[in-house]
Amino acid sequence: MTAIDTEVETAAAQALPATFRDWFRSRGWQPRVHQLDLLAQTQAGRSTLLIAPTGAGKTLAGFLPSLIELSQRKTQPKSPTTKSEVSRLRSTGRGVRRDGGLHTLYISPLKALAVDVHRNVERPVADMALPVRLETRTGDTPVSKRQRQRRDPPDILMTTPEQVALLLASADAPFLFGSLRCVILDELHALVTSKRGDLLSLAMARLHRLAPGLVSIGLSATVAEPDDLRRFLVPQPMEGEALASLIVAQAGAPPHVTLLDTAEHLPWSGHSARHALAEIYELIRQHRTALLFVNTRMQAESLFQSLWHLNDDNLAIALHHGSLDVGQRRRVEDAMTAGKLRAVVCTSSLDLGVDWGDVDLVVNVGAPKGSSRLLQRIGRANHRLDEPSRGILVPANRFEVLECTAAVAAVAANAQDTPPARTGGLDVLAQHILGCACGEPFLAEDLFAEVRSAAPYAGLTRKDFDDTVDFVATGGYALKAYECFAKIRQGVDGRWRITHPRVAQRYRLNVGTIVEADMLKVRLVRARGATGLIPRGGRLLGEVEGYFIETLTPGDTFVFAGEILKYEAIAENEVYVSRSTATEPKVPSYAGGKFPLSTYLAERVRDLLAHPRQWRALPDQVREWLEIQKRRSLLPGLNDLLVETFPRAARNYLVCYPFEGRLAHQTLGMLLTRRLERARLRPLGFVANEYALAVWGLGDVEQALRRGDLSLDTLFAEDMLGDDLEAWLDESALMKRTFNHCAIIAGLIERRFPGEEKNRKQMTISTDLVYDELRKHQPDHMLLRAARADAASGLLDIRRLSTMLSRVRGRIVHKALERVSPLAVPVLLEIGREPVFGEAADSLLAEAADELVKEAMQ
């Protein structure tokens, strides 16, 4: 035993009760330093953030304080009461004081994780025969059990943010949470970056008020800004800020990450990594169990499909992504746990959570996008702290080689680039306000103070709050038409309360911030026979986004659930498909990744480009590519923006390299073409990828620059984010989609449920139409403000574009070329490869209609 071990042993002897000490010993374990530190902090009543790598016993650390306290309590342990006892002993009426509420609440972002953690914590409880009752509560929990839990709660409840919101919106909340001692927030880094984090923060503010002595524990992987999470855990004062304590566990062995050293030709563009398939397959053969991460569901489908083409050994290779049927996903997870699989192709659906022991290799196919994301994925291999996780990166094209190389360096430096903390959304606040009114009547003054104590809402203005209350009450319209239909109303006591129990019922059905894209169930049927009729009720394959199917024509083939399928028909909320004999799907299956390249990694890529001495690490083909670029054009400096212009096939091209991700580039492309249009340079189109943007047109931009008719500083000036952006946003389909999400979260329109699809012409309303009217009549409406705030950081990534434009001011380097440069090839190759969106709807309609006329007149 080393000196440190002895020290820990002594500390443990003092901190842990004998039962726990013996249990650790019986398992052959020792309490880790961070586990004991967290215990000490919690016992001192201090909320704490624990940052620890996977495999460090984080979950046990989180539960240890509660288990110890519960094992030492004086009162009789709770035993499940029978139904008749519950109804006899416990009144649930408003204002009735009861005891026996929850002791500890565990909140996780994933249902599956809550269930898994329940299993893991049950073990020590059973081993030590602790008098502690643990239960889970998720959307899958039967209604009868959920009702019983409200009357007769367990000591420890494992659940999700949505369930907590539901419990808080009931009259039982003061009873359930009044005695709460501890809240454990698992995978906090993943929760706080979304609207679910906003909802959770508001729930936490309420919990801290209901149970003033509450201690919160945040469990997280490493993050860029731990203070964001520390603020999240504790109520924020009106002035200044409050921080939870911080414990950082000792890091495990550093991960071992390399680039696949491919012998094949590296593609110029594309995302399939087809060139490396044989080498990936070989890696699977050489390892016990491999996880293959990709960035999109489509890529997962395509990689899975291609690997099975090569799978002469019939290795057990499975597929896992969020759109697959739950049953199918569970079967894959179970087979994985049982060690029956050699490889799983997966998306971010497996970034988090469930422990799978035996993975000995993680392969990341395509761009890693960010250092933290990559670290988390690679951490999925080898859940033992003392052995290094092994990861191999497979870039799918040359730019991705640069990104992967930068990522390897970032991982070696253990650099974190998790997104910054959010400003709480007003749509989520609207949902919370209605929930509060469903629970108990509130005074606006008190609720405003409570909401402001949640870190994401610390900067909330009283006006925004009041507008949101007004929205919840009557829609918040300038035209006061809906007073008689108010959902909440202020009583003579000044308190806001719901106007009808129906309002609470509706709230319960619509709670949550996850807005599923209009998902359609995919069923496998036999192909349309001679009768032309489609047999109904085939096997369920999973779900697919409605907007994807809407671009298809019956007969089109696409890849889904690992097969090439033929689209047959759609009926209500189901899509009917049949097996296709096609070898190549007709519809291109790549859709842009969900996550943009992180700002941090982008900077590293620019740094790599700017410094040729770092190129030694690159594969020969890539180094050669950059060297030719250097000779023929330029390589931009670290903080410069390179702009190239060249003619090609009777068009004039302008290509720039901001490295800010596809979303920001698309927004930039739209704004640039507007400006070029005004400068009469007649732009015709543009295409963007993660690294670059190409615009082309009829006018000679190079000549205009040379003559001084146009300057790049003006073209890229930040003021493009003013009126041009506003004008475009208002009509943008992305904006409409963002608005739709806000409208659902805020409760303006209701979610659709299975079985309610019939007669939807009358029963539902298109938010696009609502958006148009609202924008015309009340452009500053709270929901439009919420949607614009979302657009800034979401699908349009305006914030990032703005940072880039200010960074490159005065640092734009122009290179006039006679032909396309090596660096420009990848982005130009994307032309025609992407799904068709480039033509305006009306010119397409005119073209189609006029073609028919021509045909008829011949």
Add this chain to the structure above:
Amino acid sequence: MNLFSLPVSNGEDKQEDRNSALSPLAGEGWGGGYATRAVSPDPEKAPARQPHDMTIAGAALIADPAGALYWPEQGLLAVADLHFEKGSSFARRGMLLPPYDTAATLALLTALIARYAPRVVIALGDNFHDGDGPARLGDRDHDTLRGLQRGRDWVWIAGNHDPEPADNIGGNFFAVLLVGALTFRHEPSRKASDGEIAGHLHPAARISQRGRAIARRCFVEDGRRLVMPALGAYTGGLNIRHHAFRAVFDALDFRAHLLGPDRLYRFPARRCLSD
């Protein structure tokens, strides 16, 4: 083939085209079986229109891109499925939609009446989203409506949403109205009926061109009868390949006229896609 081209013309009216051209996820706002309105939200700013003629049972008619029908011979303007007070109808059930739909629909009507100065206006049923709609009509909207009715005949046809005549909304109420060779009614009749002009179905059509699907509201006709698009601001669309249309038209032997901002686009039914 350049699939990414932007309109070359510099007309301001093309701006929306550019926008959708640049939205990778542009889906034509199709969620839940809805066709979006063609982009011309502001009737006052609408550009000059090309007349779009159609003949139903021998009557020479003009279809307006806004979704209305004009019969010059009779000085008659027909509109379908106004669904006034749809917003407040939802509000009653807890969804507090913006209360601006009635005013928006009335503004569209005002522009149409200014354009054609009709002697007769026929609203083809589902004029109000529900039977209590007339009572919820705001004072300003009420005044606007009365102003539109002044100096002309106004006909409310009964719809399934508003089968009974309502007080205080002016005009005359009919279940069915015959004018010359044409019959105006809300629901298309089951039996083939020459010269029938109906609404009710909210027709919309989907066209695929260069791999991109586009959905729009439309007129549907086979030369004998016509189903008009819905005009109301919050009204959605039903695909003309839906079986409801099979009861009206013979298998695919009909035409759809899709609404654009300043013109209509004519397609044979077989060219239109099902959902």
